[in-house]
Amino acid sequence: MDYVDLHVHSNASDGSLSPRDLVAEAKNRSMRAIALTDHDTTEGLDEALAAGAALGLEIIPGIEISADHKPGSMHILGLFIDHRHNGLDEQLKILKRARAERNPLIIAKLQKFGLAITMEEVTEVAGGGQVGRPHIARVLVDKGYVASFQEAFDRFLGNHAPAYVNKFRFSPQKAIAMITAAGGVAALAHPFTLEYTSFGHLKTILQQLRDWGLTAIEVFYPEHSREKQQSYKNLAGELGLLMTGGSDYHGIIKPEVKIGLVGPGQHVAYELVEKLKEKVGQVQLQTLNLSM
Ligand SMILES: [Zn+2]
Numbered sequence: 001m002d003y004v005d006l007h008v009h010s011n012a013s014d015g016s017l018s019p020r021d022l023v024a025e026a027k028n029r030s031m032r033a034i035a036l037t038d039h040d041t042t043e044g045l046d047e048a049l050a051a052g053a054a055l056g057l058e059i060i061p062g063i064e065i066s067a068d069h070k071p072g073s074m075h076i077l078g079l080f081i082d083h084r085h086n087g088l089d090e091q092l093k094i095l096k097r098a099r100a101e102r103n104p105l106i107i108a109k110l111q112k113f114g115l116a117i118t119m120e121e122v123t124e125v126a127g128g129g130q131v132g133r134p135h136i137a138r139v140l141v142d143k144g145y146v147a148s149f150q151e152a153f154d155r156f157l158g159n160h161a162p163a164y165v166n167k168f169r170f171s172p173q174k175a176i177a178m179i180t181a182a183g184g185v186a187a188l189a190h191p192f193t194l195e196y197t198s199f200g201h202l203k204t205i206l207q208q209l210r211d212w213g214l215t216a217i218e219v220f221y222p223e224h225s226r227e228k229q230q231s232y233k234n235l236a237g238e239l240g241l242l243m244t245g246g247s248d249y250h251g252i253i254k255p256e257v258k259i260g261l262v263g264p265g266q267h268v269a270y271e272l273v274e275k276l277k278e279k280v281g282q283v284q285l286q287t288l289n290l291s292m
């Protein structure tokens, strides 16, 4: 069968595998295509594309951008992006700078609570990739300050915990525009994290996002029950949105998640990629017409 995984992370963001090893793992799991969608960075894509060409696995250049939303969190996936697009690169540099400024602030707060932790230790754990809260949590676990990742987030790092530092995010409109300008299609990742109050509420949010250029919604995802998948599928149909699906694989950071699996024994069909590709062609034509 032709299966795909349109949402995986490498160590260019917070996954544990290098892009090359990630591609090899996907090949072992008999995938036909994967989309590498690292958080706020395209730095793993060249390596992934090269590995995909060598191993005969289709690599869809992607990204996952965190957008400003309350009360939950909104992640927008960009698929089929031109990852060398200058405009996109400029915007991602803004995020990179914001992140570089944020980590030392979190560490300073932890030090105030008497935890002996340094930026150097955190950078080392990240192994050259993007540095973020999961790496800080890892150091806290390694040093015995907390027993688990979960405890690190509950007691110190989580959004309502005392060492939390606000994160700079683009507006959803901006995130979608960045993806579209780079020739990609934008999809709302794991809709449940929006913490919407009802399906009616979600529908209102989706209509707004669609008006800003959203093309698809991530229907298939390990934390979506079959019932939820059906509801999202119906919403996509009603709103004229396409469907995507992926595991949100992060390697050893989330060991229960496997590449290609979006539910017990459930895979995502390649057919979704074909529909997305048709859309990509249309979006690129529109962008071309606008720029002429
Ligand atoms: Zn996400």
Ligand SMILES: [Zn+2]
Residues within 6 Å of the ligand: 007, 009, 064, 248
């Ligand atoms: Zn993700």
